[in-house]
Amino acid sequence: MLKKELIKEVALHSGQTEKLTREMLESVLTVVLTKLSHGTSVMLLGLGKLSVHRRGEKKARDLHTGAVVMVPPRNVATLRASDAVHDAINPA
Numbered sequence: 001m002l003k004k005e006l007i008k009e010v011a012l013h014s015g016q017t018e019k020l021t022r023e024m025l026e027s028v029l030t031v032v033l034t035k036l037s038h039g040t041s042v043m044l045l046g047l048g049k050l051s052v053h054r055r056g057e058k059k060a061r062d063l064h065t066g067a068v069v070m071v072p073p074r075n076v077a078t079l080r081a082s083d084a085v086h087d088a089i090n091p092a
Contacts, residue, residue, distance in 0.1 A: 003025070006025070007021050007022050007025060010025070032050065036050060036051075036052050036077060039052055045082070046082060046084045046085075047079075047081070047082055047084075047085060048079050048080050048081040048082045048085060049079070049080045049082075050077060050078070050079050051077070051078055051080070052075050052076070052077055052078075053075070053076055053078055054073060054074075054075055054076075055073060055074055055075070055076050056073050057070055057071065057072055057073045058070070058071050059071070
């Protein structure tokens with residue numbers, strides 16, 4: 001689902017305009033990204049927990065030369081899905 005489609009469906013479901021829904025979604029995304037960039041986890045009830053983890057340095061292969069190269073450490077975002085998500089995608 002694209003962002004535009006999500007906005008349209010949320011607007012239809014909530015009875016709000018697409019413009020207001022877009023503004024609200026943009027605000028939510030801005031807050032979530034700001035919190036994640038500062039290392040703060042974000043819990044979205046019914047969806048899951050977004051958090052940032054540090055991935056350490058690791059070895060990899062250069063696809064062109066086959067040489068071993070070191071991939072530097074970096075931050076990665078993870079989503080730990082809630083039980084509601086697991087239940088929705090794996091019905092009993």
